[in-house]
Every structure is written in structure tokens, then in C-alpha cells.
Amino acid sequence: MPDLPIDNRGREILTAVVETFISTGEPVGSRTLSRSNREGLSPASIRNVMADLTDAGFLEQPHTSAGRIPTAAAYRYYVEQLSGTAHLSLTNEAMIHDSLQGITDVQEFMERTSHVLSLISHSVGVTVATGGSKSALEHVYFSRLTDQKVLAVVVTRSGLVRDRVLRLNLSQDDLELAARYINENFRGWTMEAMRAEIARRLDQERSEYDRLMNSIQQLYAGGALAAEGPAQTVYVEGASNLAASEEDRQRLQELLKTLEEKQKLVSLLGAYLDAKQEAVRVVIGLDEALPSMRNFVLIGAPARVGDEVRGSLAVIGPTRIDYQHTMTAVSYIARLFDKLLNETRE
């Protein structure tokens, strides 16, 4: 956001408006600002500046004789110029450590994190755990349940266990052979590489009569070897906090409903928290993607271990959220994620 039509004084007043509005929720008038402004400008002068800011699209009035409220542009500007260096309050830091101490697996981390985030932000904590397809294969195990059903378990070296039941009819012997073949040949390969190589061998060897290859073919087609797949688990916590927001009943309901559509949340987070983006991202104006999310913002970060993305963590809250606090918390937890989960790997 380069040269805005905002001079120094304008900047100061704009942030003042944003901050007072965030804390009170009422449209802010010139009188209020004049009182809190250290330079002691008179209401009249402030009115002039505010009129300019309104023209520039940073403020708006609910009606003629009310104070001003910030527009989306104002929030963006405000967040832009927040100093990136803030410290977590001690109680929050303690809370985070209490909840996340000793966590070793991604699912559990994400579950607790969504909760902690909702507590800290007083709004909704959303986390997504994405099965990493870059993790190395540790062990597969197949077992025949009934005539028609086979249980497949894949364990990756990072400790992720993924199981699914497939509709296949293979004998226990065939399954054991297949498992041994895969374990012996592919231990330590990344899931991606393994899948690719198996596909290649199947395609190439075309030995339809080979019993082993046939079993593997069936297992592969049935999805037994997908470590990631639709294994995107979504955790949403703190929806009750929304009931305290000033949205009307109908909007509240739509909001809650949207939060229940896990798939939409995944793509929302996916769309904004791309892997390249290292730091915390703040998205203001969520209604472009999800109309029901008018007046709500997303504050999130990708969760990565090393340089592999294993999920996302975010807070979804009203525009009137405490940006500084929430951003600090999100980024803190994102770093903690990397740290805690790195321990688990070799």
C-alpha cells in the first residue's frame, strides 16, 4: 500500500478511529477523538480530517448525524502499519503451553490449537490438518475383515496413522504378501514417490497373471496407499463466541451454518494461506469468498514442519477483533508447531 492520500495527521486520526471503534463498537465522533488525542486538536479540526478520510473511502457514516466507522480499507491500512513486534501476554503464553505441551501428533495439536485460539481471540478458532504426502512410509498393514472388506493401515515415519476400509475381496495370504512386498521395497520412500513408482511398475509389468501384482493393483486402485487423500481434518472451536457479536439473528445463523460446512472452510484457508507465505496473513473482507462472512476477518498462518505444510491455523473473528493480540498468538503457535513436531521426526 504505497502513497495513500493520507498525511501524517490523517494516519494518526485514522488509527485512533479504528482503535476506538474496535474497543467500543460505537461510531466514533469528533468530540471523543479530541478528548483522547494527545495533541489536543479541537473537534472542528478533526471533523475536517474525518471528512477527507470519508471521501477517500476509509470511513463511513451509518447516517448523517452519527459518528464514523472504519471501512474494510481502513482496517487493511491499520493492520498494515501495526508494528510486527508485540509480545504475548503472560497468561496467554501460559495457556498455550498448558494446552500444547507434549503434543506429538498433528491431529491432536490441531484440535487443541483451535480451542486455544478461540479462547485467546474470543472468537472462532479454525485449524486444518492436511496429511502430508511428503512424509516417508514406515509400514503398511492389510487385514481381511469379511468377504467383501479389507482394512488397510498406513503408518508414516512422522507418526501419522491412516486407516481405511476397502471393498475388496482378497485372501489373507494375498494381503500379507502384498504388505510384505511394499514394506520391503518402499520403506522410507515418500508416499508420493511410492505411489508413483508402484503405478509405474503396475503399468509396465502388465503381468496380469502375477498374483502379487494383481493384489497390489486392487489395493492401489482402492486407495489403500493414499496417506493424504481426503484426510483433511477440520477443527472448529468457539462458535459460541459468535453469539455475543452484534450480528442479527439471521446473520448469526448463516454464520454458524457456514462454520459447519467444513469443506468451505478448507478451501477458504487454502485460498488465502498459501505455502509460500511465511508469516501471519490477515484477510479483511471475507464476504468476497463467503457472503455470510460479511464483517468478519481471517487471521491465519500455514502450519509447517520444516518446509512441509501440514495444515493451517486461523482465527475467524469480527472486524472488531484485537488484531495485534491475535496475530501474535497465531504466529507464536505456528512457530511452536514447527518446533514441537520437529522433535517427533528423526
Add this chain to the structure above:
Amino acid sequence: MPDLPIDNRGREILTAVVETFISTGEPVGSRTLSRSNREGLSPASIRNVMADLTDAGFLEQPHTSAGRIPTAAAYRYYVEQLSGTAHLSLTNEAMIHDSLQGITDVQEFMERTSHVLSLISHSVGVTVATGGSKSALEHVYFSRLTDQKVLAVVVTRSGLVRDRVLRLNLSQDDLELAARYINENFRGWTMEAMRAEIARRLDQERSEYDRLMNSIQQLYAGGALAAEGPAQTVYVEGASNLAASEEDRQRLQELLKTLEEKQKLVSLLGAYLDAKQEAVRVVIGLDEALPSMRNFVLIGAPARVGDEVRGSLAVIGPTRIDYQHTMTAVSYIARLFDKLLNETRE
């Protein structure tokens, strides 16, 4: 509920009041009833009966000149005398089958069920999957992740996979020996029996210097062999439907908050849906257990496979819920659960 102080006419009028109130939500007056009553009683006569019912504690008035609304006792009475035989509407039956077709594992069944129940009842669907400790052991697998961490995977014959990371320091060799020992000795045992027997052997043999027994001791103490444990997964769906209820903002928030406290829900369901109880259970007056649940009822049933309880399914909705429909749906799904999951076992 034996001889109530209610004669035949009283019964008829009481159910009429309950039904009208359920469908309109407004206090019902004598005039309204007189119009819908087939025997064409006059409002004045109805008023007499209603006065009696009020004295008996089945009806109450929000204020002097309003109609009557049913008390908890009235709902209980109403549910009591509902004919148990109703059919699912075709669309609902289709919806259930669409969602649950081909499901093979308990977790997935419960997840979808909570959703379906919320759709059918237009309120909150709650399901709990309880790891059955009666299921037979199929396979265990241990793997060393780091110096301090060991991954334990337990697969039961019913297709349940349970994994956890333990803080133990055992070598890969020790782990493999332990796994082989358990797999060879205990395959097919129930988890309960296996745990008991292992505890016995550990206690008895006291051969502290036996390397194998020592590993197993550590794994056992670390909880590697608990298939159930706190593995109670709770699914809550349809909270957004609550926003449409007439509760005020604060009550709504408390309600949502309660629904987020999974542990409370588990004990709530646990308390009311005992195993012996075969059929659908309707609990009116939930506020005795959970104050925030005033004006809400629970309609639920245990989910069992054969005679083993594997969880609970329930609807939590306002007292003004469609009891007949919801009860039918819950019981239908409970039966479906048994049927679908029986296929999976041997």
C-alpha cells in the same frame, strides 16, 4: 405413569394443546382449540378443562390473559401416549440411506449420523463413538519415532484402528519382539482379556531381567494396549439450527457453549442412554443435569452391534420438537447401525 388425574376429555385436550403449541409456538387459547376440536366443544367448556389441567401441573400461563403452554410434565405425558408405530417419511428415509450407505466403520457412521440427525430434526445431532473393549485383537504394531517416542498402533478385528504416541525409549528390536510376542499370543483375544492376562503375567513372572517382559511392561504402562481409553469421539452437528430458536441471546450463547464441552455431552448421553434400555429414550427437562439446557430435550438411543454398545446417538432439540418424527428417525438409525456394522465383523 398410571392413573393420572386426567379423564378422557382431559387427555384429548392436553394432547391438542401440546400439538398446537409445538406447531405454532404461541400460547394456545380456548378459542383456537374449540375451532380445531372435532367434537365442537365451546371455548367456555374447554376453559374449564384447561383450568383443571393447570391445577394438575400440566399447563401454565405466561401471564393472566394469555393462553396456556405445556409444562415438562405435559410433554412427558404426551410422549408416553404416542403410538410407537410411525413411519419415516420417504425423503428422510432416502436421506438416511444416501448418507450412510456403505459405511463400515463406527467413526464414520457416527460422523454422518450426527449430520443426518440434525437435518431430519432441524436441531442438533449428537453422536458418541465409544471404543468397544470387547472387540477382538487383530494386530499390534510398534515403531520407534525418536529417542523418546514410540508409536503404537492397535488394530481390532472389527476394523477399529487406534494409534498413539508414547514417551518411551525402546529400541526398534525390542519393539518388534514385543509386537511379535503379543500378536502370536493374543490374536483374537478381546482387548479386555488380553490386558488382564498381560497384567497377570507381568505380575506373576516378575522376571525384571527378562528383556522382553520389561519392554512389554513399559508399553503396557504407557497405555499402548488400550483400545478404548479416552477414545470417545463426539460429533455435534447442526448447532446453527439453534439460532432459529426463540431463546434469547444470552441463553443461546450458553447453549452453544455447552455443546462445545464434549465431555459434558458424553456424560449426559451416558447417564440417560444406558445399555439395558433397548429403545429410544426421551428425556424431558434436561436442565436438571445441565442448567443451560432449559427448554431442551434429548431423544436418543444406544448404538449397539449385537449386544455390545458401541456408542450413542441422539438429538438435542427444543421441547417444541416433532417428537414422533425424531423418535422414529433415531430408532431407525439405531437399527441400521446394528445392521450395517454387523456385516463388517466375521
Add this chain to the structure above:
DNA sequence: CTTCAGCACTCCGCCCGGAAGAGTGCTAAT
């Protein structure tokens, strides 16, 4: 040229009183 006091104006939110409506309980008649 900037700042600011003063002023007229606008618009919302609140309170109040009155009227309409719904429902009751009681009494007296059938």
C-alpha cells in the same frame, strides 16, 4: 493559511399514552 468557536440542522433512540386484541374467569341461562 490553519485552527477553532459557534450555530443551525439532522437523525436516531427513548419514553409515554392510548387503543386494539387476545384470553381469562365468573355468572347466569339453557
Add this chain to the structure above:
DNA sequence: ATTAGCACTCTTCCGGGCGGAGTGCTGAAG
């Protein structure tokens, strides 16, 4: 036993008036 009639109660809705908050503009002062 049932019911028409009636007086009474209580809520809800509506319109008007008033106070408050805030604005934009103008003209004076630094």
C-alpha cells in the same frame, strides 16, 4: 353439564414528542 355473555387483565403495537449526539459550515483569530 354446557355455553353465551360480560367485565377484567395484560401484552403488543403505534404515533408523537423530546433529548442527545454529531455533523457541516461560517466567520473570526492566531
